[in-house]
Amino acid sequence: MQSDPVSTIVSATRPTEPQQRASQPSPTDFWETARTLGIPAALWRLPNQQDKHLIVSFDDILPRVSADLEELPAGFLISPFDNLNTDTETPARTLFLRADIQAAFSDNGQTQPVVITPGETADRFQELLAEQPKRRVARQPLSVKPTPIVDPEAEAQYIANVAEAVEAMQRAEFRKVVLSRTKQLEFSDAPNAVALFDKLCQKYPTAFVSAVSIPEKGQIWISATPERLVSVNADGIFQTNSLAGTQLAFEPDGTPKRPSEAMWSQKEIEEQALVSRYIIECFKKIRLREYLEEGPKTIIAGNLMHLGTTFTVDTQAVRYPQLGTVMLRLLHPTSAVCGTPRDVAFNFIRQHETHDRELYSGFLGPVNINSDNAVLSSSDLFVHIRCMKLEGRMATLYAGAGLTEYSVPEREWQETEMKCQTLLSVISE
Numbered sequence: 001m002q003s004d005p006v007s008t009i010v011s012a013t014r015p016t017e018p019q020q021r022a023s024q025p026s027p028t029d030f031w032e033t034a035r036t037l038g039i040p041a042a043l044w045r046l047p048n049q050q051d052k053h054l055i056v057s058f059d060d061i062l063p064r065v066s067a068d069l070e071e072l073p074a075g076f077l078i079s080p081f082d083n084l085n086t087d088t089e090t091p092a093r094t095l096f097l098r099a100d101i102q103a104a105f106s107d108n109g110q111t112q113p114v115v116i117t118p119g120e121t122a123d124r125f126q127e128l129l130a131e132q133p134k135r136r137v138a139r140q141p142l143s144v145k146p147t148p149i150v151d152p153e154a155e156a157q158y159i160a161n162v163a164e165a166v167e168a169m170q171r172a173e174f175r176k177v178v179l180s181r182t183k184q185l186e187f188s189d190a191p192n193a194v195a196l197f198d199k200l201c202q203k204y205p206t207a208f209v210s211a212v213s214i215p216e217k218g219q220i221w222i223s224a225t226p227e228r229l230v231s232v233n234a235d236g237i238f239q240t241n242s243l244a245g246t247q248l249a250f251e252p253d254g255t256p257k258r259p260s261e262a263m264w265s266q267k268e269i270e271e272q273a274l275v276s277r278y279i280i281e282c283f284k285k286i287r288l289r290e291y292l293e294e295g296p297k298t299i300i301a302g303n304l305m306h307l308g309t310t311f312t313v314d315t316q317a318v319r320y321p322q323l324g325t326v327m328l329r330l331l332h333p334t335s336a337v338c339g340t341p342r343d344v345a346f347n348f349i350r351q352h353e354t355h356d357r358e359l360y361s362g363f364l365g366p367v368n369i370n371s372d373n374a375v376l377s378s379s380d381l382f383v384h385i386r387c388m389k390l391e392g393r394m395a396t397l398y399a400g401a402g403l404t405e406y407s408v409p410e411r412e413w414q415e416t417e418m419k420c421q422t423l424l425s426v427i428s429e
């Protein structure tokens with residue numbers, strides 16, 4: 001990939017439009033320019049960070065790649081749930097947004113460069129970007145409250161499926177499965193995705209927050225996920241995370257619960273232990289013993305609490321530079337979104353869920369991004385949960401619950417309702 005830093009550096013500061021200096025393009029300006037040109041864009045904010053990042057790809061149709069972190073240039077990956085066996089027999093299914101334009105926006109007014117792959121599209125992009133400040137007044141606000149599209153069968157159907165899964169697990173056919181459902185909403189106008197992204201960033205500082213526009217599918221995916229799948233930082237430190245078990249982070253009177261005092265049932269402890277065990281099995285497959293395991297600890301994820309364990313490996317110390325790619329292939333889909341044993345759970349999901357999960361419970365995130373002028377780049381991939389798909393005025397929210405033989409079907413339905421609230425509470429504010 002080529003770039004011409006001299007002729008293509010544009011200033012970009014400050015994330016929110018009201019504070020924007022008239023001459024400086026905001027994330028919304030970039031986003032709207034990409035939408036006007038019908039090209040893909042991804043906007044994200046890493047957990048516990050302030051800076052927002054954006055890339056634009058010039059590919060109308062995104063390449064489907066196998067997620068090889070060593071081979072890919074800087075960009076953003078987004079994979080469907082159904083992405084098992086990306087070997088030569090199965091076509092690669094992970095979508096890749098190459099960073100033809102890359103920008104970072106910081107709160108403290110620092111200017112970050114934008115690198116553009118030169119060419120006709122880049123020129124057209126810059127022309128349109130320069131016009132964006134004039135259009136700001138006409139832009140959609142976040143949107144008025146959406147109307148839920150009620151499916152009267154949904155709850156009974158979900159509960160029946162959970163009951164069937166519990167019976168199968170009691171017969172020892174498998175140990176865990178994650179069953180999901182959807183919730184549909186209709187807006188009066190297509191909502192402003194960047195405004196929604198900004199609100200999620202504010203409300204969920206510890207989440208990975210993203211908005212990904214995929215024009216070839218007519219979709220925008222928005223999420224605030226608490227679950228890291230694979231990350232390798234500029235120092236070669238690899239991390240993954242096992243997350244499961246769910247309870248509200250607030251008492252009924254609205255006071256926040258203390259994570260250190262959270263009580264977890266045997267079902268939840270086992271449900272999370274299965275995800276950790278799955279990760280350890282993956283390490284075993286590649287004979288890697290030098291990992292640091294921290295947890296399980298109670299972690300806050302917005303309105304919810306989960307049990308989480310973090311696994312860390314120094315890839316330089318163990319001389320395993322490709323660990324990120326190898327583990328990504330072994331891990332996805334983990335038992336936090338699929339089940340144990342994986343293939344049996346995967347088939348149960350396929351036979352029982354009536355919706356296509358598409359990009360829900362896949363993975364997504366930036367790869368080989370060189371931020372803060374670091375010499376080496378980093379990759380941060382997250383499990384795509386607490387997400388929704390926007391198609392024009394229609395929104396589809398997705399949520400799943402991890403089931404074991406001890407699951408109570410009605411409670412699992414309630415759990416999916418609580419998970420939908422992560423995004424709903426922001427949409428409906």
Ligand SMILES: C=C(O[C@H]1C=CC=C(C(=O)O)[C@@H]1O)C(=O)O
Nearest residue numbers: 244245246336385399400401402
């Ligand atoms: C599958 C989802 O969450 C997973 C992550 C954390 C806790 C989970 C649980 O308690 O069931 C799920 O395994 C989802 O949010 O759709």
